[in-house]
Amino acid sequence: MTAWLAVIGIGEDGIVGLSPAARALIESAELVVGGDRHLALLGPGKGERLPWSRPIEDTFPAIAARRGRPVAVLASGDPMHYGVGAVLARRFAAEEMIVVPQPGAFSLAAARLGWPLAECTLLSLHGRPLDALRLHLAPGRRLLLLSEDGTTPAAVAELLAAAGWGDSRLSVFEYLGGPREARHDATAADWGDRPAAALNTIALDCVAGPAARPLPRLAGLPDDAFAHDGQLTKREIRAATLAALAPLPGERLWDVGAGSGSIAIEWLRAEPSAAAVAIEREPQRAAAIARNAHNLGVPGLDIVVAAAPEAFAGLAAPDAVFVGGGVGDPGLLEAAWRALAPGGRLVANAVSLAGERALLAWHERHGGELCRLAVSRAEALGRRLAWRPALPVTQLAVRKPR
Numbered sequence: 001m002t003a004w005l006a007v008i009g010i011g012e013d014g015i016v017g018l019s020p021a022a023r024a025l026i027e028s029a030e031l032v033v034g035g036d037r038h039l040a041l042l043g044p045g046k047g048e049r050l051p052w053s054r055p056i057e058d059t060f061p062a063i064a065a066r067r068g069r070p071v072a073v074l075a076s077g078d079p080m081h082y083g084v085g086a087v088l089a090r091r092f093a094a095e096e097m098i099v100v101p102q103p104g105a106f107s108l109a110a111a112r113l114g115w116p117l118a119e120c121t122l123l124s125l126h127g128r129p130l131d132a133l134r135l136h137l138a139p140g141r142r143l144l145l146l147s148e149d150g151t152t153p154a155a156v157a158e159l160l161a162a163a164g165w166g167d168s169r170l171s172v173f174e175y176l177g178g179p180r181e182a183r184h185d186a187t188a189a190d191w192g193d194r195p196a197a198a199l200n201t202i203a204l205d206c207v208a209g210p211a212a213r214p215l216p217r218l219a220g221l222p223d224d225a226f227a228h229d230g231q232l233t234k235r236e237i238r239a240a241t242l243a244a245l246a247p248l249p250g251e252r253l254w255d256v257g258a259g260s261g262s263i264a265i266e267w268l269r270a271e272p273s274a275a276a277v278a279i280e281r282e283p284q285r286a287a288a289i290a291r292n293a294h295n296l297g298v299p300g301l302d303i304v305v306a307a308a309p310e311a312f313a314g315l316a317a318p319d320a321v322f323v324g325g326g327v328g329d330p331g332l333l334e335a336a337w338r339a340l341a342p343g344g345r346l347v348a349n350a351v352s353l354a355g356e357r358a359l360l361a362w363h364e365r366h367g368g369e370l371c372r373l374a375v376s377r378a379e380a381l382g383r384r385l386a387w388r389p390a391l392p393v394t395q396l397a398v399r400k401p402r
Contacts (some may be wrong), residue, residue, distance in 0.1 A: 005063065005092055006072045007085040009102035010034075012178020012199075014041035022100045026072045033059060034074030037199075042074065056084065060091055067096070077104025082124040082146060105201040106144045108176040112183065113203055120144050130155055135269060135297025137165055137206055138214055145202040150195045153202055157191035160204075164212030171203040172196050215296070219243065219266050225296065227288045231259030233324055236375045237349065237393050238262055244347045244397040245320045247271040254279060254318040256308045256336060257325020261289030261301065267320075268298035275300075277315060281307040309335035317341045323348040327355035333362055343402040350394045359396040368398025 006025040011017045018026075026032060029047045032039070039049050053059045063071055078101040079085025085099050103111075110117040121136050124146040133156065136143055147153065153172045160168050166189030174182045174197035184196070208214055215221055220239030226232055233241060245253065247267045251274050255264035258278035267276050278293075278301055280286045286305045293301040304311050309332055321336045327350045340346055346368075350356045363370055372394055376387040 002068075003096055003098040004066075004068050004070055005088070005097045006070070007079045007088060007097060007099045008072055008074055009077050009079050009083075009100060009104070010038055010041060010074050011077060011102050012041070012175050012181070014178075015043060017102065017177070019100070025070070025098070025100065026074075029070045029072035031063070031066055031069075031071045032074065033063060033071065038074035038076070047072070056087070060088075063088075064092075077102050077107070081106065081122075082126070103177065105146060105173070105176050109144055109171075109173050109201050109203050112173065112176075113171065115142055115144075115203070125152055125156075129294070129299040130159060131294040131299045132297060133159065134163065134295065135217075135272065137163070137208075137212075137297075139206060139208045141206045143202075143204040143206065145204060147196070147200045147202055150198045150200065153196045153200065154191060154193045156202060156204070157186075157188040160188035164209045165206060167207040167209050169205040169207065171205075173201045173203070175199055176201055217269050219270060221262075221266060221269075221296075226260045226262050226265075226292050227295075228260035228262075229285065229288070231285060231325070233259070233262050233349065234375070234390065237373055237395075238266060240373055241322060241324075241347055241349060241395065242266055242270065244395065245322055245345055247274050247320070249273045250275075251319035252276065252316060254312075254315070254321045254336070254339075256321060256323045256332070257281075258289055258303075259285060259325060261292050261303075263322050263324060264289075264301055265293055265296050265298055268293075268301060269296065272298070275302070277302045277304055277318070279304045279306065279308050279311045281305065281311075308332055312336070312339050315339075318344060320345045320347070328352065328358040333358065337366070337400065340400050342400055344400050345397065346400065347395065347397045350396075351391050356394045359394055363396055363398075366398055368396055371395050371397075 008022045032047045033050045036051050075083045075085055079099055081104055106122050120142045122144050126146050126148050168188045170186055170188055172184045219242035220235050223235050247270050249271055253267045253276040255278045258280040261278045264276040264278040278289050283305055286303050289303055293299055319341050321340055326332050327348050350359050372392055374392040376389040378385045379388040
């Protein structure tokens with residue numbers, strides 16, 4: 001099919017900043033779709049103008065109704081980078097579309113600052129929880145952020161200051177690339193509640209203060225990074241467990257008997273494009289899981305407050321399952337195994353003899369790898385130190401046949 005849907009990036013300089021090819025696609029379109037701001041930048045024309053509905057997906061039927069006839073969709077900057085082009089690409093075939101990008105806010109902000117774009121972390125806070133920013137805080141890291149609205153810079157500054165990153169430098173760019181472009185600079189601690197223009201982009205140069213606690217993305221965070229009531233997979237065991245679960249992009253984990261949520265949280269920290277469900281029957285523990293997820297930068301963790309295996313009903317099939325609680329409960333491992341996608345991994349840890357018997361019986365039927373994990377820590381014994389062993393953990397790791 002000949003491409004009929006033109007997705008055109010437009011900047012704050014309006015139509016004068018468009019290439020001749022982009023202008024020709026707009027001028028020949030029977031229908032031009034865009035936000036009110038984009039359509040205003042374009043000015044009058046011969047084609048029908050259609051503002052986006054809310055949500056924008058409600059406009060898709062009107063676009064699809066013109067299939068095969070010229071339609072132009074306006075987007076900010078690069079339509080395929082946190083833009084509507086990426087949304088349209090999930091609805092229309094690639095051969096139906098032609099995409100004409102412009103320099104986006106990220107490229108323009110990096111150019112103004114002299115920051116190599118390939119060395120920056122690029123994030124959108126538009127329609128996303130602000131706590132997701134916590135995952136990316138690291139000394140010396142440079143972040144470029146698309147704001148939700150004019151209150152976003154103050155909210156970012158408040159989060160940074162409260163977390164010990166108040167010395168970080170914020171540069172807020174308004175109306176990048178247009179005649180109204182403006183820039184404002186301050187540290188997070190000094191930003192205050194000053195508003196910004198609704199259309200703004202934040203550049204953040206991270207500086208860790210004395211109270212900051214930079215945390216790695218590798219598995220094995222310190223135990224005191226999690227709020228818990230004792231139901232916590234300890235650091236060394238957790239690192240080994242995540243290694244066995246082997247998170248990959250886009251995969252989904254079920255953390256069954258999640259306790260503090262540490263396994264699910266570290267799964268998401270290791271691979272932010274993945275998904276995770278923490279299944280925990282105790283409401284107080286589920287509330288602690290939610291706090292841990294927000295504090296550790298993965299507010300997208302899904303939490304199901306219910307007992308397993310009943311909690312599995314209606315959940316999307318997992319690519320990996322971790323069973324950390326209730327291993328010996330009748331039918332739990334079998335139900336998790338049935339739900340697991342082909343090629344998926346099941347990892348289960350047991351401390352009690354009953355749990356270990358369940359893992360040994362499972363291993364006899366399905367195979368997999370068994371290992372015993374034992375950790376000892378040096379602790380005070382009178383005036384000296386002695387090794388104090390923790391309870392050994394039996395771990396089963398098995399992959400489901402494809």
